[in-house]
Amino acid sequence: MSISFNSRDPVYLQVVRYFKEQIAIGELAPGEEIPSRRELANNLKINPNTAQRAYKAMEEQGLIHTERNHPSKITSDENNLSKVREELLLEAVDTFVTSVRSINVPVDELVRLVKTKYTESNDDKEG
Template identity: 60%
Template sequence: MQFDQRSPVYLQVIHGFKEQIASRELTCGQEIPSRRALATKLGINPNTAQKAYKKMEQEQLIITERNVPSRITTNPHIVDRVRSELLNEAVIQFVTSMQAIQLPFEEVVTTVKKHLSNKQL
């Protein structure tokens, strides 16, 4: 995972988990590394990993019970919410970029269609 300087590391960790959940790299109920193991793997402070896990618990992305490894939610509605959230973020970023360079709507749509027809989503 590559971290940037624009946002807090714990938020970037959460975003990484969301991307893995949305792409189904992480599946419902799958165990995830301990906070300490994640911190070691990513080269971050254990307190940062703890903060990310706490926030993901609050958002119900992960389930943590005593003496049991944390795991990805089993609630499909939460997974759908994550996918929708990431899609909306990407679309807003794309639309903002297109507005900044003032391309005609039709040209943007034609180009998007062309690229989508060349690739399977």
């Protein structure tokens, strides 16, 4: 487990985002055990209170659940899991649209360019 932390966002939110990304790409499966708060803090070289805050946020969002005296696990709630992928996608689209809106690119040109770039990047991964 490796996260490159930035200095803009709170560390606990970056940890939450990392877990969301791992869920979205299928690296973390429903019901899968995750490291304890202490293990996570040691692995990532972060304060244990920061790890605790990240886990608390993930529990509140329904991403993980913890039963007394058992390891925390990724939720098995398909509704919550599908929301994670959609949330990450919408966030990326919002950022993209905000950055290109200022240069007044027509939507059809934008869609064409996005399709081309997306196809090229998929071809690069396969080749």
